[in-house]
Amino acid sequence: MTLALRAFLIAIFATLKRWKVVVFLYFINLLFGILIAWPLLAEVARQGGHFGAMEGLVRAFDPELYLDFANGREGGLGQSAALASLVGIFYFLVFNAVSGGVIALLLNANQPTTLKTFFRSIGDNCFRFFRLLFYYVVILAVVALINVLLNDMICWFFGSFLGGGGGTVTLGWSLLVKNIVMLLILLYALVSFNYAKTSVVAEDGHSMFFHFFKGMGFTASHPLSTIPFFLFSLIPFVAVGYLYWMTSRTIDPYGSYALLEGVVPWKWVVSGSVIYVIVAQLTQFFLQGCLVMRYAGQVYIFKRLMIFTAHPDPDLEKSIPESYFVVDRPDPLVENGLGNSVEGK
């Protein structure tokens, strides 16, 4: 647990140090976002550009106008949703490849953050990560299948076996418990996938099957570090989301920001809409930071528990490039050769 907390704190600094990676991820996210949103943005401009009651709409959402907007678009909103699905899947693949570069940079603290090193790392790990992704998707599919089977079994038991509506409350609770268990399994698969990625980059692995199960084994053997850190890593996501939620509510797109108007020469820069867009994009930037932070913390935990404990040979330790992760004092338990028992701290 302590290691998870320490990883969380170190991940913050590591992310700050690799801010260029965050910028890169932000721009990828922005570009893909524009790609999906473009047809709708064009539609908003076409239908809403001269909409006389725009101010009223922005101040108080009118669901009928939303419906009219959807109906007014050629082919409805369905095409955009289909495009979003396609781009979403593509983004998933691209992000998988990019994560190779991110993890490599985080593992090798001495490497400078340049486009060259970043893309080289992506290139080095890209295909390996795709192969690794295959196993991850297989696991997800198996989880989904088990979920469907469990659904059917539970429903059969409470629906047909117990009969009628009598078992619905029990059914509800049973499904809730089942959902929580499935969520934990999903979480386990996700965390394992991330440690498998780290393992592949750290050990220059070639057998993805081996590394995927190594990731699963690693997560399972250090549950008090890996899972708590994952949960800690959710805190920044929630915090950023909450800040956006609070800030965006105070912005009136047609509001007057007199104080700011005095600071900048151009009125439009401080219009409510521009301020909202800036807040929204800053939120996105920080969310990318949160993703990098998650990788950074996992890389730290992996290094602490895997490399230095699994290979206590001092010569081997020297061969590993010095990292900002290990500038902190060596773990006394590790020094005493207690290896994996750091969990107990």
Place this chain on the structure above:
Amino acid sequence: MRSLVSSRQTTSFLVVLMAGLLFGLGLLPGLGRCQGEAMSERALSYRIKAEIDTTTWILKGQEQVTFVNTTDEPIGDLLFHLYPNCYASPQQALGRLTLKDRRRTAEDVSRLGYMRIESVNHTGGAALTEKPKISGMEMTIPLDEPLQVGQEIALTIDFAVKFPHRRWATSGFEGGHLHAAHWYPRLAMLENTGWVTASPLYGNEFFGPFCTFDVEVTVPAEFNVEGTGLLMEVAIDPRNGLKTARFYAEDVHDFTWVADNQAIISPPSTYGKVKVIQMTQPYSESRANLINQALKKGLGLYEQWYGPYPYERLVVAWSPHGTKYTREHPGLINATLDFPLHLKWLYLNTVEPAREVLDQLSHQYFYGILANNEAESPWLDEGLSSYSTALVLEELYGSGETLPFLQRLEKTILFRILNEGFGCYRPKRQGALAFLSRSANLTALIGYDHSPFHGRERSSLLGFGLPELDIAGFNNSRNLWMKEQYVPVADNAPVVAATNEIFPESYLPTSCAKAAMCLETLENYVGRPTMHEALKEYAGLFRFKHPGSEDLLAILKTKAGPNHHEMIDLLFRSNGTVDYAVDLASCQEIDNSVGYELQTQPGDAVVLRDRTPTGEEAKAREEGFEKITFEGYEWQAVVRNHGTLALPVTVEVLFEGGRTVRQEFDGKRSFLRLSGRSLERLVAVTVDPDQKVSLDLNRINNSRSVDYQKNGVLFLSGALQFWMQNYLNGWAFFN
């Protein structure tokens, strides 16, 4: 709680039993076979005895039908509907079944249903000369001699019904619950033109003559029974452990009963003369009070609008959890819930199923009491009920919560993600696009394409559909669901169209949504009081009289006045659409500083006007006021109806400073051009600013501003882009 209710139930059962015994002995003549003042023609009466085997769900019954020919002509045969036969095969399945449902039905034939006629004789035992002919859902009984005008005939029919499963049928069993609707050989409606044979295969409701029912149903003792009309007697036979309940109903056109081995009969609530009895399920006990409150207010409003509810009892029969809704039934309302009630916050934040119950209450009036021919003018029931339900909901729960754009957008997104998963869109067609879209749907991955709670296709991340938490919110704005349904079928059929004249698959959108929106549009023009007055007169005059479209339209015209006759015809008889739009709104500054000053009479000179700014004008220009020669603006606007329905509208022209000018447009010409000069700059032009035309297909183009709305567009685009990026973050998170 349950034992408490059970003890109350036992007490009330004993009271009923005592009363039954007393009037059986003739000691309480007033409580006997109620022969109240006839509200309908009562040319038909049924006396039915039936017993159900709850292991096979086969009912065996005997029906005595007494019928008087009240038409102008003698008749040679009788026509009976055998509705349960529609469940004999998946292809015949009645009502709104999807193909998938039919396939599933075919997998388990034992869950289908049928009606078997054992024998038909004259009451008293004499056999018919000619055997009845059965063809699917109809049985024709040739009479030995024509039934003369005013003559009575009495027949006894022995029959058996195998009930289908409620999962795909609107009548049938589910677990230990039986919803017995349209379960007896039912005499068709006889009009002067002959028997009305139209069957409700297109999805429309049933149609039949008003009559009296004296029904005895026998079920196992552990079952509770409720049904249409008065519950006269309940008795348990200790020898065989069977319970017999006797019901008596007058001036109703159908009899429906419900039996359930888990149901709890809540203590009745009385509203005026009406006693509301709820037969709740264990899961729905906590909803009983909410439904009582909704019905109390609903009955009050309907009484005010359409006259008193004429029956003494109204039964709310809850179905097992997740069972789909049944059809409408006189004196009986069906209630159910889709979502589980183990999460307290969920049902504390919703008033479901009040909306559905109130809708069925509307049908008690238009389907139950007025009882028009649903095949001929379905809108008289469906449209008026939808319109009235929307009004009641508005009265009870408000017209809709106003939320800032972002708050509503985010709420909607969260709602959609939970209820539909990422990738809300699922194309109907097959292929790569459908596959990819489905792959990106979290719900499909998780496996909740079919809700665990009822097995029907309803994708949700939680396995059940979140109810619409704010009844007055996004999905419940008064006419939003109507518009959602109406727009795709707007020009398919006129409101007054008969069921078989309505374009396939647009029956409900036309008869419910379009009709209700037309009524709402008319209300916006004539005012709500006039509309209420008209409908009250209609509901009063045609109670128990099976009205037609012309009856209602005539009253609407009388009350609305001659100015609205044409509009009423357009709204209800034409299948045109209406889409008013401001196609052009422009404004230019008038600059008279340079040009020729034209002569005003022959011989005058044409003078070149070239005003050079002097004095204060020049000073003002130096200070930045460029157009010191300002003399006003020239503006123009074009309003057009992109549809074909010419409804009169108002056009509002808004100038800077808030000054407005209004002009009427009859909509008959293809467009209206407005132009003029003004001292203030034109800001926007709006057609139908009071939103009278609910039928308008697109309200966004109803208003056009002169300036580009960069502030609003930027804000909406920013929000859209933000949520698209978040969608991608969702993908990245799982990487």
